Amino acid sequence: MRRVAVVGAGMTRFVRRAQETGKELSFIAARAALDSAGIGLERVDAVCGGTAPDAFDGVHRKGDYLADGSGAFGKPYIRTYVGGGTGVFVPIQGWYTIASGMADVVLVVAEEKMSSCQPHPQGAFLTIFDNVIERQLGPNLLWIFALEMNRYMTVHGLDKRDIATVAVKNKRNAAGHPAALLGQADISVEDVLASEVLAWPVQRLDVSPISDGAVAIVMASEDVATRLTDTPVWVQGVGWNLDSAYWTNRDLYFPEYVRNAARMAYDMAGVSEPRKQIHIAEPYDPFDYKELHHLEGLMLFDKGKAPEAARDGVLERDGDLPSCPSGGLLGVGNPIAAAGLMKIAELYWQLRGEAGARQVPGTPERGVAQAWGDLMQVGTVVVMGTDGGPPTTASREATPPAAPRATALSEAEFRATPGAVEDRLDVEYAWDAGEAMGGFLEALRDGRIVATRCAQCGRTLVPPRRFCERCFRPTDEWVAVEARGIVHTYSICHVSWDMLPLDEPQIPAVIRLDGASEGGFLHLLGEVSPEHIGIGLEVEAVWKPIEERVGSILDIVYFRPRDPALRTAGG
Amino acid sequence: MMPRKVPGELPVSFRYTPGVGNTAFLEALRDRGVFLGARCDVCGVTYVPARIFCERCLAELAPGVECGPEGTIESFTVGDVGIDGEPLAEQVALGLVKLDGADTVLLHRLLGDGPWEIGVRVRASLAEDRTGSILDIEGFRPA
Numbered sequence: 089m090r091r092v093a094v095v096g097a098g099m100t101r102f103v104r105r106a107q108e109t110g111k112e113l114s115f116i117a118a119r120a121a122l123d124s125a126g127i128g129l130e131r132v133d134a135v136c137g138g139t140a141p142d143a144f145d146g147v148h149r150k151g152d153y154l155a156d157g158s159g160a161f162g163k164p165y166i167r168t169y170v171g172g173g174t175g176v177f178v179p180i181q182g183w184y185t186i187a188s189g190m191a192d193v194v195l196v197v198a199e200e201k202m203s204s205c206q207p208h209p210q211g212a213f214l215t216i217f218d219n220v221i222e223r224q225l226g227p228n229l230l231w232i233f234a235l236e237m238n239r240y241m242t243v244h245g246l247d248k249r250d251i252a253t254v255a256v257k258n259k260r261n262a263a264g265h266p267a268a269l270l271g272q273a274d275i276s277v278e279d280v281l282a283s284e285v286l287a288w289p290v291q292r293l294d295v296s297p298i299s300d301g302a303v304a305i306v307m308a309s310e311d312v313a314t315r316l317t318d319t320p321v322w323v324q325g326v327g328w329n330l331d332s333a334y335w336t337n338r339d340l341y342f343p344e345y346v347r348n349a350a351r352m353a354y355d356m357a358g359v360s361e362p363r364k365q366i367h368i369a370e371p372y373d374p375f376d377y378k379e380l381h382h383l384e385g386l387m388l389f390d391k392g393k394a395p396e397a398a399r400d401g402v403l404e405r406d407g408d409l410p411s412c413p414s415g416g417l418l419g420v421g422n423p424i425a426a427a428g429l430m431k432i433a434e435l436y437w438q439l440r441g442e443a444g445a446r447q448v449p450g451t452p453e454r455g456v457a458q459a460w461g462d463l464m465q466v467g468t469v470v471v472m473g474t475d476g477g478p479p480t481t482a483s484r485e486a487t488p489p490a491a492p493r494a495t496a497l498s499e500a501e502f503r504a505t506p507g508a509v510e511d512r513l514d515v516e517y518a519w520d521a522g523e524a525m526g527g528f529l530e531a532l533r534d535g536r537i538v539a540t541r542c543a544q545c546g547r548t549l550v551p552p553r554r555f556c557e558r559c560f561r562p563t564d565e566w567v568a569v570e571a572r573g574i575v576h577t578y579s580i581c582h583v584s585w586d587m588l589p590l591d592e593p594q595i596p597a598v599i600r601l602d603g604a605s606e607g608g609f610l611h612l613l614g615e616v617s618p619e620h621i622g623i624g625l626e627v628e629a630v631w632k633p634i635e636e637r638v639g640s641i642l643d644i645v646y647f648r649p650r651d652p653a654l655r656t657a658g659g
Numbered sequence: 660m661m662p663r664k665v666p667g668e669l670p671v672s673f674r675y676t677p678g679v680g681n682t683a684f685l686e687a688l689r690d691r692g693v694f695l696g697a698r699c700d701v702c703g704v705t706y707v708p709a710r711i712f713c714e715r716c717l718a719e720l721a722p723g724v725e726c727g728p729e730g731t732i733e734s735f736t737v738g739d740v741g742i743d744g745e746p747l748a749e750q751v752a753l754g755l756v757k758l759d760g761a762d763t764v765l766l767h768r769l770l771g772d773g774p775w776e777i778g779v780r781v782r783a784s785l786a787e788d789r790t791g792s793i794l795d796i797e798g799f800r801p802a
Contacts, residue, residue, distance in 0.1 A: 109678030115712040119719060129717045146673030156714035204673045211671035220665050495679070505676050506791035507685040512672035521663035529663065639663075 089187040093313035093320030094179075094472065096125025096306035097433035099489050102269045102421030103496035105203040106300035107505065110145050113302035114157030114199045116493050117426075121195065121304035122159070125316060132306075133191035135160040137167040138178030138198040140424040140461070143212035146204045148513070158197040158304075164190075171216075172374065172461025173328070174198065175303075175428015176468040180326045182307040183470075192309045199302040200423035203502065206510075208586040209298055216463050219519040220529070221551060221641040222610050227585070230295075231596045231610075232464055234287035234579030236340040237377045241289060242577070242623045243341040244392030248289060250399040252280035254376035255293050255418050257398070261405060262415025264445035267430075267492040269421035270297055280376075287581035288618075296374045299421035301494060303429040305436065321439045324454070325359065325471035327352030332557060335464050336598045337549075337607040340577060346385025346458060349467035353456070354387075357471040362387050366471075368438050368448055368455035369409060370431035373416040379403075382458055383411060385467065410448040413438060428459035428468070435472045437488045444487025451476075524552040527566065533639040535631050539569045539604055547605040569603035571629040572650060576600045576607060580618055599627060599647055614646030615655040626650040683722035684708035689791040694727040694758055694765075694783070707761040727758035728783040729802050730765075735775045756781055756799050768798035 098120020100106075100113050108116070114137075122129060137158050142148045151167025158165070168178045175198050182196040202209040213229040240246065255275075262271035275293075283292035313320040329348035332338055350362070359365045371382035380394035388409060389397055397403055403411035414420055414434035417427045435455040437443040454473035460466065497505065521529055524540060528551060531538040539548045540563035542556035548567055555562050578597035582590055594612060601608035613621060614630065627647040637643040649655050677685055680697065684707070687695035697720040698705040699713035706713075709722030735754040741747055752769035769775055770784060781799035789795035 105676075107676055107679060107682070109676065109681070112678045112680065112711055115717065119712070119717055122717065129715075143669060143671060146671075146675065157712065159717045161714045204675055206672045206674050209671075211669065215669060219667055223667060224665070497676070502674070502676070505682075506689070507677035507682060509675045509677075509792075510672060511675070513669060516666065516668045518664045518666050521665060526663040 090189060091310040092183045092186045092307055092323045093310065094305050094323065094432065094436045095308045095313050095316045095320055096121045097304070097436045097489070098124050099267055099303040099426070099430060099433060099492055100301045100494040101267045101492040101496070102299045102301035102423055102426070103494050104269065104297065104299060105497040105499070105502045106201060107495035107497050110147065110150070110154055110199050110201045111157035113201065113300065113494060114154050114197050114304070117199070117302035117304040118157065118159045118195060118197050120489060121306050125306040127193070127306065127316065129159050132159060132163065132193050132195045134164040134185050134194050136178050136181045136185065136194055136196045137165060138169070138174040138196070138425040138429065139167060140169060140171060140174050140200055141212045144200055144202045144205050144209055144424070146511070154197070154199055159195050170328075170462055170466050170468065172372065172424055173428070173459045173466040173468040174425040174461065176431065176457055176459035176470055177328060178425065178429060179305060179307065179323070179432050179470055180328060180468065183323050183326055186307055186309050192312045194307045195304060196307060196429065197302065197304040198425040198429035200426050201300045202298045202423060203300050210585045210587065214585060218551070220521045220525050224641050225596070225610060225612060226594070227596065227610070228287065228581060228583065229585065230287040230290055230583065231579055231581060232335070233375050234290045234581065235577045235596065235598055236381075236464065237289050237375065238579060239340040239577035239623065240377060240381055246392065246395050249277060249281065250395035251377045251380060252277045252294070253398045254373065254379050254403070255280045257404060258373060258412050258416040258418035260419075261413055261446065262419025264487060265415045265420050266487060267301070267489055268415050268419055269299055270419050271415060286583050287579045290375065290579070294376045296417035296422035299423040299427070301421060301423035301426045303426045303433055305429065305432055319440045319474065321436045321472050321474055323470060324473045325353035325355070325357030327356070327469040329467050330462070331465035333463055333465060334551065336609050338465070342391055343381055343385035343460070343467060345465050346382055346460065346467035346469070347387060349469040350386045350456070350458070353469040353471045357473070359454070359471060366409070366454055366456050367450070367452035368413060368435060369411045370414060370416070370434055370455065370457040371411060372428065372459040373412055373418050374422055376418060378460070379412060379416065382460065386456060386458060386469070405446065405448050413443070413446050413448050431457040431459070432470060432472070439472060439474050442488060446487060524554045528552050529639040532641065532643040533637045535634065535637070537569050537571050537601060537629070538566050541565050541567050548603060550601055550604040550608045569601045573599045573601035573604070573608055573627065575613070575621065575623055575625040575627055577623055578613060578621055595621065597647065611641070611644060612646045613648070615648035617656050620649065620654045680710040680722060681708055685791040685793070685795070688795050689789040692785050692789070693725045695722050696724040696726045696761055697722045698724045704762045705760060706763050707758055707765060724760065726760035730756045730758035730761070730781055730799070732769070732775060732777055732779045732781060733757050733764050734777060735769060737773070737775070754781070754799060767796055770798035770800045
């Protein structure tokens, strides 16, 4: 394989609502990246585009829609999409296009325009939940994060205060980023801890903002890169990995898929001791705890130990392991795919020693960037480095990106924009439950919970499937499991998916059923007040009266404590 | 056998801003009744509506070239059915019109009885009360 380097980077300003179209945002970033590399579009052999769900921009063909603004006219072009992991996957696509010898110069562009999606871009995320047994419960994207965060905090006995220091660090770091949406030099941990509780333990300032923006980089083969610049930043390793799509079957406290992706990238990069050999990290931080979770997945800290490192200042720009010196998604903003590629751009600037006000001290030689997405189970990792650290001649005067553009509109301006068009995708769906889930629903109507069993690995699978995804063979038999179990993790959610306050909080939980091998499913808790809920609480299903059951996950009204002394009256 | 179909929807709508290029085009159409394009002198291409970049070379463009209001039909179709296949009370003619001075075509309605032919010269018919929308153009009639 040929060596590949990053030789240019550019980006728009990240804003809450951009006047520019997605094409125009892509152009601004792509033009800036080409200018930074000192080349014209005629030097580009192929273009790689990255953008997350079509339903954000409301353009249900986002790949080719963005092609012209991405410089793909008349060139080989393909759009990559692995959810939130897209922004760090699209440079991997650029890498293999060059490493394979198919191109010498590739323009890599990532874009997102989330403001188009009304009333709230969370609506586009609803479809990541299982249509048959999860969406019926009225889920909210925040549930997934809150459930994972609670599990992570509880398993390790973590202090929310330590986690909140990540939000503070990133918003302070972003104060030195000319393109940032939420840079704030004077924010404190108290501000984060005092912000509105959305879905406990997730609070408003734990979360990155909805954003519009685009980022682009130029990648080149070794012979071209060394002619274009004295300071190419090499792609030393790439990795990507997916865990089970049955998210309620995983132990959410640790991102196994990130570790797998990191191993792949480190092996390729010759990194055997990441804690010594990685000098800068740009882990994916859509929520503050995710940065810590991912640093552990990247094997830069032991499990459960990243929060105390955050508390002790290790992750600060001048700490032992600067993490998100850019300001990350929490500070710079989170136009999904663009935010991931922004991390690659940051490593490019940092490793060239030209990050200006954001420059980490010393002579960093190697960094790692990572993103995460799909249904919480894809990890994408890129290791980048130089041979010997930044040159002493590198300019630290100007802070990149230079004069980033994008026209920010206020809510009122956005509503009043002349020529704006409103539309909806006027379609409905009917999802067939399928064989396995169909059998599961029929049993629910009869007041039973059933699983399928794989005789080869011996697992009893809930939700049931007709095939074992590990052994990759048909499952062998149906078995009954108990309609009771323990709370694997839970949240107390105060907002709906479109972020309106709920009259009564919902208590989503992942229930580990007795008799199932790993986990179980998502449901709600009832007849319990929050002070009596904990991970490990023994619960049982409360069924609808038999005459009201229809063969739906809602035939179970909720799960309640098995101990009557812990129940509240009614339900 | 119980029904196993689960219904659902994607409960979102969209608000599209026209962007910098289209805004310049729509404002010129609304305020002055002209068709604003942008020209890339390097590639020798004039885009209508105006764009802020040339897709061929990624040069930044400034909207500023006025095109039309006459042009030529590059292609057309006459529709007898609606989007659900239902018969229409009146046929709808749609054309790709290359405005004079432009190198790109505009999709819009053809007004009048036809018959339509490729190469026919047409002229834009503008609404009296214009709001800054592509519908400020009522359509194109034979010139």
